[in-house]
Amino acid sequence: GDNVTLVVRKNRGEDAVSVTYDPVELDVNNMKLKFPHEMFINGKFVPALSGKTYETINPATEKPICTIPVAAKEDINLAVRAAKKAFENGEWKQMNARDRGKLLYKLADLMEQHKEELATLESLDAGAVYTLAIKTHVGMSIDVWRYFAGWCDKIQGKTIPISHARPNRNLCLTLREPVGVVGLITPWNYPLMMLSWKMAACLAAGNTVVHKPAQVTPLTALKFAELAALAGFPPGVINIVTGSGGVIGDALTNHPHVRKIGFTGSTEVGATVMASCAKSNVKKVSLELGGKSPLIIFADADLEKAVKQACGAVFFNKGENCIAAGRVFIAKSIHDDFVKKLVEETKKYTIGDPLDRSTAHGPQNHKAHLLKLVEYVQKSVDGGAKVEIGGERLDREGLFFPPTILSNVEDDNFAAKEESFGPIMCVSSFDDDNLEDVLRRANSTEFGLAAGVFTKDASKSLRVAEALQAGTVFVNTYQKTDVAAPFGGFKQSGFGKDMGEEALNEYLQTKTITIEY
Numbered sequence: 001g002d003n004v005t006l007v008v009r010k011n012r013g014e015d016a017v018s019v020t021y022d023p024v025e026l027d028v029n030n031m032k033l034k035f036p037h038e039m040f041i042n043g044k045f046v047p048a049l050s051g052k053t054y055e056t057i058n059p060a061t062e063k064p065i066c067t068i069p070v071a072a073k074e075d076i077n078l079a080v081r082a083a084k085k086a087f088e089n090g091e092w093k094q095m096n097a098r099d100r101g102k103l104l105y106k107l108a109d110l111m112e113q114h115k116e117e118l119a120t121l122e123s124l125d126a127g128a129v130y131t132l133a134i135k136t137h138v139g140m141s142i143d144v145w146r147y148f149a150g151w152c153d154k155i156q157g158k159t160i161p162i163s164h165a166r167p168n169r170n171l172c173l174t175l176r177e178p179v180g181v182v183g184l185i186t187p188w189n190y191p192l193m194m195l196s197w198k199m200a201a202c203l204a205a206g207n208t209v210v211h212k213p214a215q216v217t218p219l220t221a222l223k224f225a226e227l228a229a230l231a232g233f234p235p236g237v238i239n240i241v242t243g244s245g246g247v248i249g250d251a252l253t254n255h256p257h258v259r260k261i262g263f264t265g266s267t268e269v270g271a272t273v274m275a276s277c278a279k280s281n282v283k284k285v286s287l288e289l290g291g292k293s294p295l296i297i298f299a300d301a302d303l304e305k306a307v308k309q310a311c312g313a314v315f316f317n318k319g320e321n322c323i324a325a326g327r328v329f330i331a332k333s334i335h336d337d338f339v340k341k342l343v344e345e346t347k348k349y350t351i352g353d354p355l356d357r358s359t360a361h362g363p364q365n366h367k368a369h370l371l372k373l374v375e376y377v378q379k380s381v382d383g384g385a386k387v388e389i390g391g392e393r394l395d396r397e398g399l400f401f402p403p404t405i406l407s408n409v410e411d412d413n414f415a416a417k418e419e420s421f422g423p424i425m426c427v428s429s430f431d432d433d434n435l436e437d438v439l440r441r442a443n444s445t446e447f448g449l450a451a452g453v454f455t456k457d458a459s460k461s462l463r464v465a466e467a468l469q470a471g472t473v474f475v476n477t478y479q480k481t482d483v484a485a486p487f488g489g490f491k492q493s494g495f496g497k498d499m500g501e502e503a504l505n506e507y508l509q510t511k512t513i514t515i516e517y
C-alpha cells in the first residue's frame with residue numbers, strides 16, 4: 001500500500017514533524033488493519049542495514065503474515081547510539097518530570113484508541129484469544145502505562161541527618177536518577193504486556209530504551225512504536241530492534257553503552273544475560289525467569305471455585321503464562337472427585353479461531369513450542385503419569401494443543417519438575433494430615449515465581465503463604481496480578497520486580513550529595 005505518514009505535533013508549539021512507514025494492510029477481524037513491519041530506530045521506521053528479513057507466522061493458520069527485518073550487531077549499535085544521544089543531550093533530558101508523565105498518559109490514551117488493532121495483531125501473531133487480548137494483553141498494558149505515568153513527578157530522594165563536621169554543619173540529600181540507556185528483552189507469551197511492564201517503569205524513571213521483542217511475535221511492538229511516535233516521544237527515546245536473541249539480544253547485553261538490562265524469558269538464557277552484563281561493563285540487570293508454581297487445594301476449600309480457578313491457573317492464555325500453576329496438589333480425601341470435576345470443567349473450553357468471540361482456547365504460540373508440548377506429555381506418561389483428558393495435537397489447521405490433565409504425577413516424574421509453558425495440568429495428591437510434607441514438596445523446586453492455596457481456614461492459609469518460597473502467593477484466587485502490585489520471582493525465577501512502586505528501583509540509581517555550610 002501507500003506509505004503512511006504520521007504527523008507528530010510537538011509539545012510547546014514547536015513545528016510538527018512527520019514519520020513515514022511502509023504499511024502492511026490486512027482486512028481482518030472486521031477491520032482494516034494497518035501496521036509497520038520495519039524496526040523503529042531514532043524516530044524512523046527502517047529496514048536492517050543488511051536488508052535481510054524473515055517471515056512472522058500466524059499460528060492459527062501456519063501462514064506468514066509479513067516480513068520483519070533481521071537486525072545484526074550494527075543495527076543495535078545504531079539504536080544504542082540514538083538512545084545515548086537522546087539520553088544525554090535531547091529534549092527528553094530537559095523535559096520536566098510532569099511533562100514526561102503527560103507523554104506517558106498520551107501514549108496510554110492512543111493505545112486505548114487503538115486497542116482493537118493491537119489485540120487483533122496479538123491474536124494474529126501470538127495466537128492470543130482476542131477477547132482475552134483486549135482485557136489482558138492490551139488492557140493491562142494500557143493500565144501499566146497510566147500507572148507509571150502517575151509516578152513520573154513523584155520520584156523523590158530524601159534529606160538525611162548525617163553527623164556534622166563541627167564547627168561547620170552538613171546536609172545530606174539523595175537524588176533518584178535514571179541509569180541511562182536501558183536494553184529490554186522480552187518473550188513471546190504476552191508480547192505487548194511484557195514490553196509495557198518494563199518500558200513504562202523504565203521511561204517513567206527518565207531512561208531511554210532499546211527493546212528487542214521475541215522473534216516470533218514482533219508485531220505489537222512495531223504498532224506500539226507507531227503510537228509512541230504519534231504521542232510525540234522525541235527520536236531515540238524508544239527504539240525497537242527485531243531479530244534473533246542469540247545475535248542482537250547478545251549484542252545488547254554486551255554493549256558498553258547500555259547501563260541496564262531488563263530481561264524476561266527462560267532461566268537458561270537469563271543466566272547467560274547476567275554473565276554478559278557482568279563481563280561487559282557490570283550492567284545493572286533484572287531477570288524475570290521461568291516458573292513451576294505450586295497450587296495447593298485443601299479439602300476444606302470452596303471446591304466449586306477451586307475447580308474453576310485451578311483450570312484458569314493452568315489454562316489461562318493457553319498455558320503460555322509464566323505464573324501458570326505448574327503443579328496442582330490436591331488433598332487425598334477429595335482427590336478423585338476433584339479430578340473428575342477438573343475434567344468436566346476442562347471439557348467446557350471452546351477451542352478455535354482466536355479471533356472468534358466464543359473461543360476460550362487458541363493455538364499455541366509457534367511450532368517449536370507445540371512440538372515440545374507433545375514431547376512433554378510423552379515423557380510424563382513414560383514416567384507413570386496418566387492422561388485424564390487431552391494430551392495430543394489436534395488434527396486441524398493451526399498449532400492447536402488442547403487443555404490437558406495429567407494425574408498421578410509422582411515427585412520424580414519429569415512433569416513434576418519441568419515447566420511446560422503450555423496447557424498441561426500436572427496433578428498430585430497429598431496427605432490431608434501432613435501439612436509439612438506438602439509444603440516441602442511444593443518448595444522442592446529451584447523456581448519461585450508464584451504459588452497458590454485454597455482453604456477456608458484463615459490461619460492455615462497465612463501459615464502456608466508464609467512458608468511458600470515464591471515472589472507472589474495467591475490465597476483463594478489465582479492469576480490476580482495488578483499493575484500496582486510488585487511482581488517477580490525468588491530463587492532461579494530471577495530477581496527484580498516489574499510493576500508497583502518497586503519496579504522503579506530497577507531503573508533508577510541513587511546519588512548522595514553531601515553539603516557543608
Ligand code: TAP
Pocket residue numbers: 185186187188189212213214215216243244245246247248249250253264265266267269270272273288289290291321322419421449489493
Ligand atoms: P527465551 O528463549 O529465554 O527468550 C526470551 C528472550 O530472550 C527472547 O526475546 C529471545 O530472543 C531472547 N534471547 C535468546 N537468546 C538470547 C541471548 N543469548 N542473549 C540475549 N537474549 C536472548 O524464553 P522464551 O522461550 O521466549 O520464553 C519462555 C520462558 O520465559 C519461560 O521459561 C517462561 O517462564 C519465561 N517467562 C517468564 C516471565 C516472568 S514475568 N517471569 C514471563 C513470561 C515468560 P528470540 O526471539 O531469538 O528467542
